[in-house]
Amino acid sequence: MPSLTLEDIARQTGVSRSTVSRVVNNQPNVRDDVRKKVKDVIHKTGFHPHAAARALASQHSSTIGLILPHSVSFFFTDPYYAHITKGIAQACNQHDYTLALFLVGSKDDEESIFPRVSRKGLLDGVLVQSGHHGDQEIIGRMIDAQMPIVVLGRPFRSDNVTYVDIDNIYASYQAVNHLIRLGRKRIGTIYGPAASTVGLDRKEGYRKALSEKGIQVDENLMVEGDFTEASGYFAMQRLVSAKPDAIFAASDAMAIGAIRAVRETGLRVPDDIAFVGFDDLPMASLTNVQLTTIRQPVVQFGIRAVEALLDQIENDDKQPHRIIMETELIIRETCGGKSR
């Protein structure tokens, strides 16, 4: 059976296609009995409007794009992105939008994807995962093309664009402060990539907590990781010689890796070294450690980003907004009790 058109429905109902269009789009100015008759026919025939035709005529496609730039596509299999994507997809369903996924795997991909996402016709707006230096170009190009955009994670240049993020500095400050309050003296950190705003901000929060208490920041207690479990493991192997009694890791995965390294040396957690992680993704525990950590609302994060984007699309809100989500310190077992 060939697909039905508005015209078919109009003919079968004995009205014009203008009228059918109005009832399809829930517009006013249709007599109740006519509306009902049209709805009946639509229901009976299973008619559904042609998306491209509608997009062409109305000049909006009801689809938004999620762009994962080259810098993050390598880490796409990290459950963090699955959670964010889940929130985004959920919000799209709720608002009857379609979600198009652009995983930029290479420079070539970027060239082929860019024209598709920057021209209206396919997308009404885009969400761009960011935080890396290299992402500035794509953000800039979207803005130039006047495409509505919301950035996930604070971008390096954030003055002219709406983004949603958590307060990474404060959250990390809070994590380290927790360790200080518990009496830890030599607090180290495994921080995130220095080429990312998350990496920088969480390190900044660490420094801030220490210096506020007049504790000297010791460069030997700071090692960079890339958020993966493996990087935490290797970072910790380098850190042990500096004899830390606590570590703030910028991701749970790094904390887990680090704890594994610690245990291999025969030291105990939390007795010898306490740990605070970061993320607290639901069910991410491929492990038996009850990690004290900073919980960030990842799914909510995605939902909020979609809402901000739709606001821009549907209400023509041009103002750049900073949307900051709440975090929470979750105390479990890797820091021990209150006193030591």
Add this chain to the structure above:
Amino acid sequence: MPSLTLEDIARQTGVSRSTVSRVVNNQPNVRDDVRKKVKDVIHKTGFHPHAAARALASQHSSTIGLILPHSVSFFFTDPYYAHITKGIAQACNQHDYTLALFLVGSKDDEESIFPRVSRKGLLDGVLVQSGHHGDQEIIGRMIDAQMPIVVLGRPFRSDNVTYVDIDNIYASYQAVNHLIRLGRKRIGTIYGPAASTVGLDRKEGYRKALSEKGIQVDENLMVEGDFTEASGYFAMQRLVSAKPDAIFAASDAMAIGAIRAVRETGLRVPDDIAFVGFDDLPMASLTNVQLTTIRQPVVQFGIRAVEALLDQIENDDKQPHRIIMETELIIRETCGGKSR
């Protein structure tokens, strides 16, 4: 600046829009110098055709949908799906297709998503993740709507649809056989959900290996899991009383959970209990166990599915195909040496 149209380019170049359309689509029948002139203008102006207009006129959108039914959306944060999605996205980029993601979170979602995916206009075809009983409806509806479809994972009714899968029975058979060859006598299994074809098939392979060697299948050595680490942990707690000396787990995550449970009882791996897992996802090791496992080519899986779908779309191939990907037994340390 308003978006440019074909007409604008035609005017600026002094040709008709038919000609511009031909060069945009790399069609023949354009004089070389004209083609060059048009291309120059296109390049200079940054023109890109309007996706919806093109879709309407040509009757294909160059976008495909990836549908994750309700049954899998809960497990979406499992890295397995991220890997598949990565392969799919990669193949889409390569073939200049756009990927639309439909995460069906609830029955409501299903109702709102279905009309969008079954009508041509938005999508040229769909990939449906399956293997669960509940997915039959959506597959059936897509077939009725004549929408090109490729199913990821063998569906329960597989005679009239193209799907891509691995040979789960053989792979599991191979895994269990490995344990038998190593001299293990009481081999148990933590199998996948009985409501899924993967769950059933891997269990079937387990039975087959045992009965082929004349080993009695002991129901006490079989416990169901849901592929998660937690389910493996709890399944193992129930299994220990049956005194197995080896376990075939239908996922690596379940194997990891089970090993954790075993270690908590003081038993050793592989000395007391050997383990074979399933999946071998790259970098999935949030753990220090060197797991012997079955490797399945997850990214390739996604790529192959896209290729099969595009074949259907572009070459109008209506035949249902069974596409079976290769697996491989990866021997590491959880089964010990050749003799014991």
Add this chain to the structure above:
DNA sequence: CTGAAAGCGCTTACAG
């Protein structure tokens, strides 16, 4: 090789 024209299936002023 090139262009004029019809048409894809909708939406949206506009007139009544």
Add this chain to the structure above:
DNA sequence: CTGAAAGCGCTTACAG
């Protein structure tokens, strides 16, 4: 409240 008509920006026979 309703319909006729123009138009969204392309593609695609068709005629030359």
